[in-house]
Amino acid sequence: MRKLSFVVFTAILAHAAIAQNYDAHKAFAPIFYTSNGNEFRSADGAPGGSYWQNRVNYHVNVSFDTSANILKGTANIDYINNSPDKLQFLWLELDQNADMEDARGLSEMNPGIKASSEKGFKFSSISILKDGKWKPVDYIIDGTRMQLRLKDAIDGNGKALKIKIEYSFKLLKSSAGDRAGILETKNGKIYELAYWFPRMCVYDDLLGWNTLPFIGGGEFYMEYGDIDYTVTAPSGLIAVGSGELLNGKEIWNDKILKNLARAKSSEKTVVIRSLEDVKNSSSPTRKTSGDVTWHFTMKNTRDVAFALSKAFMWDGAKMDLLHGKTAFAQSVYPQESVEGKSEWNRATEYLKASVEDFSRRWFEYPYPEATNVAGPIGGMEFPALTFDYYQVGGKNLWALLSHEIGHSWYPMIVGSDERRFPFMDEGFNTFVDIYAQEDFNHGEFAPKRDGEYAPKGGNPADEIIPVIRALQNGPTLMTPPDWMDYKYVHPLAYFKTAFGLVLLRDIVLGKDRFDYAFRNYTKNWAFKHPSPIDFFRSMDNAAGEDLSWFWRGWFYNNWQLDQAITTVKYIDDNVNNGALISIENKEKLPMPVSVEIKEANGKTQILKLPVEIWQRGADWTFHAPTTSKIISVTLDPNHQLPDIDRSNNVWKPS
Structure with missing residues (x-):
């Protein structure tokens, strides 16, 4: 018995040397x-x-000069420190600074780039409210980040600080790392504005201040709060923004209001502003000269974006959520978006179907509106609003619009850290897209x-x-x-x-x-x-x-999978007694096993083996209850696993 045990043990060691890629102790390490x-x-x-997170409420009032492409205004920030910690300093994100010559992303990709005084945020005043008076605060700017250095720390457990920032920046053809920009169309320019005000960095219980600079690949991690904002721009434009427009009845002309009301109660897409209206230069606003101020608000959000254009066609439809609730889907796009292979006239249909699907399957959509904007940006997500490329059609348009609005769930509702872990937003969103696409x-x-x-x-x-x-x-x-x-x-x-x-x-x-x-x-x-x-x-x-x-x-690793059949033997050499099938895990990744067995009597059976068979080592032998000669044995017959070598997945008698 000792000799036999030694022989068996030696055989195990010899095989382990061959199957050295798989290590059960590493794969199932405790x-x-x-x-x-x-x-x-x-x-x-x-x-x-005792979970906590800080909160930020914004009141932002800006004007946009369409001749100079300059946005200018004031951001009033209420920062609430719900942490148990005193905060001696605060950090803000300045993502428009990604276009500046000294920003890390730009200098890394384009060393020696020429300086430009036009790029990035310009600040005329930064102050905090102290004893009822606005007082200047010390600050430094480092690329896409700003640190406010406070004389008196903010206490924790709900204490608040008011910050006022007066600022401006010039919108470029491509701004903020190609997440905002301008497009010239046949009927006027489209202005897409994102990351258009200074925003607070996240202070959390994991890392404290999250201050990774905006370089370009990683996206964003932001605090939640209510954002109330006004945008003043020339009359005759269409303005759409994240959240809800509060003063639409005062702004839009009667035709727009009538069509808008129809769209909000319609299951089918309703045209709110037609191509004919655009070509006739028909003003969508009551005022036909001077400036108009649009007033938007969004509750419990981590960001907002908006767009402006006189070239926008506009349509919309009602979205049906759970328990009788509804919301409004809308799309704005230029003439070029319905020419050639572009099919933006179906954009609202796609938006409505996507939001309804994600709501039914995963979590109910919490916002009153969802908006598609066609323009120069290839595809970028914001809460309840997306910027999407203006000349797309068919399956590509569906995939683009569905994916970008899907980000309203991950990471806009589930607020993960995109800058460190993009799989928690891009990957989760790509996953839920699969089923929305099947359902549509x-x-x-x-x-x-x-x-x-x-x-x-x-x-x-x-x-x-x-x-x-x-x-x-x-x-x-x-x-x-x-x-x-x-x-x-x-x-x-x-x-x-x-x-x-x-x-x-x-x-x-x-x-x-x-x-x-x-x-x-x-x-x-x-x-x-x-x-x-x-x-x-x-x-x-x-x-x-x-x-x-x-x-x-x-x-945590990029382990590969390679399941293999090693031997198939009939019990007592009798085909009627069933067979012993031996399999091997040749690579580092374990997975459950699916085995298809075909017999000469016409019978086919699928056996399922759990992942636990690999906890003890790289080999497993199991009994297959067959009653006739086996024609073939196949692992993963439906090709569901990423097996890197399928040549060893099939056994047939010689």
Whole structure:
């Protein structure tokens, strides 16, 4: 027996040397979570009983000079310190400064670029309210960040500080890292304004002040609050903005108001301002000369954006939410957006369907309006409003509009840190896009594919294999985007994340458990600031599964998967007694196993093996209850797994 045990042990060691890529002790290493839950963030992934986050309310009043392209105004900021800490200084984001010659992103990509006095924010006054009087405050500006240095610290637990900033900037053809800009059209210019006022950085319980500079790849992390804003510009323009227009009845002419009322009660798209109106230079505003002031407000939001143009055609429709609630979908676009292959006349249809789908599946849309703006920006999201390229049609237009408004859920409602963890917004949003695309108009544009990686006739599992191979020694999903070559951002943050969630939903957890857990995460962290660990804990707890092996292999590493059939033997050499099938995990990533067995008697069966079979090592042998000669054994017959070598997935008798 000792000799036999030694022989078996030696054989195991010899095989381990061959299958050296897989290490069960690393794949299923204990203590994945290196810190316990606390009063701020619970062990089950939900906000803790003492969870806090600071709040910022803005009152911003600006005017926009369409001849000089200069925005000028005042931002009044109410900063509420709900943390338990005293704050001796404050940090703000100045994202228009991304275009300045000394901004890190621009200087990194274009060393030696010429200076320009036109670019970035200009400040005429920065003050705080002290003893009923506005007093100047010391500050420094470093690229896209500003630090206010206070003489008296702000106490915590709800104490507030009022800040007033008088500022201006020039809107460029491409501004704020190509997230705002100007487009010249046949019937006038389109002005898209984003990151148009100084915004507070987030102070949280994880890192304190979040002050990563805006370089370009990473996006944004902002505090929630109410934003009340006015925009003064020449009459004759259409203005749309995040939130709700409060004074529309005073601004719009009677024809616009009549069409707008019809649109807000219609299931089908209603034209509010036609191409004929645009070409006739018919003013949408009651005032036909001088300036008009639009007054918008948005509750519990992390940002707002707006757009202006006399070239805008305008249409809209009612969106049906849950429990009888409704909201309004609208699109504005120039003549060029309905010419050639451009099909912006369907934009509101796509917007309505997307918002209704995301509301039904994941979390009800909380805002009164949702807006598409056609213009120069390829695709950029803001709360309840998107900037999308003006000349797109068909499936591409659907994919663009649905994806960008989907960001109203991730990260606009679920306020994750895009600058550090883009998978929590781009990836989650790409994932929910899959099902919206399946649902829309009986799958008119389905299936959703990541076109950049989608060869004809392939499927997502096969398409991601080259990506995984290319990333073997590259960044992971936990790497901030500005810390990697930008060529990796899309395949990681969008494609790999979304496909990973599909694996969890279709292979590991099943649709019911996954959907329940994902909805629970979304509900618990709506209008809050989750971290990746909060997401991982949320899914583990709500689904009732220890998924640490998956988070470790797919998110913290770029481990590959290679499942293989090694031997098939009949019990006692009798085909009627069933077979012993041996399989091997040849690479580092473990996954559940699906086995298709075809017999000579015409019977086909699918056996499912859980991921736990790999906890003890790289090999597993199981009994297949067959009763006739086996024609073939196939692992992952439907190609759902990203198996890098399918040649060893099939066994047939010699």
